[in-house]
Amino acid sequence: MAVYTELAAETLEAFLGTYEIGTLVSFHGIAEGVENSNFLLRTTEGDFILTLFERRVKADELPWFLGLMQYLSGRGLNCPLPVSDRDGKALRSLAGRPAAITTFLPGVSATQLDAGLCLELGKVLAQLHLAGEGYEAVRPNALSSSAWGPLLDSCGESGDALAPGLTAEVRTALQKIEAAWPATADLPRGQIHADLFPDNVFFQNGQVSGLIDFYFACTDFLAYDLAICLNAWCFRDEKTFEPSFAAAILQGYESVRPLSQAEKSALSVLCQGAAIRFLLTRLYDWINTPANALVTRKDPLAYLLRLRHFASMKHV
Ligand SMILES: Nc1ncnc2c1ncn2[C@@H]1O[C@H](COP(=O)(O)OP(=O)(O)O)[C@@H](O)[C@H]1O
Numbered sequence: 001m002a003v004y005t006e007l008a009a010e011t012l013e014a015f016l017g018t019y020e021i022g023t024l025v026s027f028h029g030i031a032e033g034v035e036n037s038n039f040l041l042r043t044t045e046g047d048f049i050l051t052l053f054e055r056r057v058k059a060d061e062l063p064w065f066l067g068l069m070q071y072l073s074g075r076g077l078n079c080p081l082p083v084s085d086r087d088g089k090a091l092r093s094l095a096g097r098p099a100a101i102t103t104f105l106p107g108v109s110a111t112q113l114d115a116g117l118c119l120e121l122g123k124v125l126a127q128l129h130l131a132g133e134g135y136e137a138v139r140p141n142a143l144s145s146s147a148w149g150p151l152l153d154s155c156g157e158s159g160d161a162l163a164p165g166l167t168a169e170v171r172t173a174l175q176k177i178e179a180a181w182p183a184t185a186d187l188p189r190g191q192i193h194a195d196l197f198p199d200n201v202f203f204q205n206g207q208v209s210g211l212i213d214f215y216f217a218c219t220d221f222l223a224y225d226l227a228i229c230l231n232a233w234c235f236r237d238e239k240t241f242e243p244s245f246a247a248a249i250l251q252g253y254e255s256v257r258p259l260s261q262a263e264k265s266a267l268s269v270l271c272q273g274a275a276i277r278f279l280l281t282r283l284y285d286w287i288n289t290p291a292n293a294l295v296t297r298k299d300p301l302a303y304l305l306r307l308r309h310f311a312s313m314k315h316v
């Protein structure tokens with residue numbers, strides 16, 4: 001459960017008084033998520049999400065994220081729309097944290113993945129990439145290849161307690177990946193979601209009804225976003241690679257935005273890089289999450305398996 005900061009009803013009522021979205025009917029902390037504190041607000045005007053930004057998000061980058069959601073929403077993508085207060089400000093402060101209210105999106109994330117859902121995911125990922133064209137502000141990916149070495153170093157040898165030899169194995173893999181990582185000019189770049197896991201995609205009747213959680217979004221290789229999805233969506237029971245899911249994601253994606261030959265050739269190393277990125281942030285969180293945080297830590301080893309899988313395959 002991710003609620004790092006508790007809120008009193010009175011605090012929230014006073015905060016809502018500075019918006020024009022009705023008065024508070026009820027609210028509760030949301031169990032899902034690991035990064036920020038999220039609350040579902042029910043007001044006399046409907047449902048909204050309140051996010052208090054807690055951890056990796058830097059406050060001075062929040063205008064970029066909120067601006068991106070505004071832009072994508074304006075281009076027809078179903079993503080949360082930041083709500084402005086009476087003074088026209090969407091980025092506020094509450095309980096000592098940067099805070100924003102966004103619209104509530106209908107739908108539920110899929111618990112049982114299948115090729116049909118993967119096809120839809122592929123399409124919406126490409127739609128997101130096209131919708132982001134023209135949002136010119138750049139946010140470099142703070143969790144791209146240059147960050148992985150320092151992240152691994154910061155974990156010391158702690159990973160070896162989870163799996164003997166993990167640190168050395170990841171270090172060796174990282175060296176190979178860094179050597180093969182595409183240069184900036186090698187592949188098409190744009191605004192990517194960078195965390196489009198199944199929990200961040202809502203479906204209704206088999207169709208995507210919304211995408212959430214844009215707080216890792218950044219400017220990077222478009223195909224890297226695809227590599228993240230191939231990691232996050234294509235392993236049954238977190239273990240077994242499901243080729244039909246990967247084929248469906250690629251088919252869906254290419255039905256909207258065909259990949260270049262360079263992107264196809266880079267996909268294998270991009271998938272290995274994506275596996276290492278999530279392995280390392282999960283490992284870091286495993287070690288550093290405060291004991292009293294209401295959050296369920298995610299298993300780093302699930303991404304060690306993915307890393308091994310993608311490293312063993314010539315083509316995705
Ligand atoms: N705009 C939204 N509409 C509906 N539910 C949302 C919305 N934003 C967040 N949620 C709910 O909050 C949960 C956690 O949100 P998320 O952005 O993934 O948190 P975190 O940033 O901590 O990972 C989601 O799984 C979903 O249930």
Ligand SMILES: N[C@@H](CCOP(=O)(O)O)C(=O)O
Pocket residue numbers: 032033034035195197199200213278281282298
């Ligand atoms: N998707 C990441 C962690 C962040 O996930 P979210 O719950 O904030 O969407 C992972 O699985 O490691």
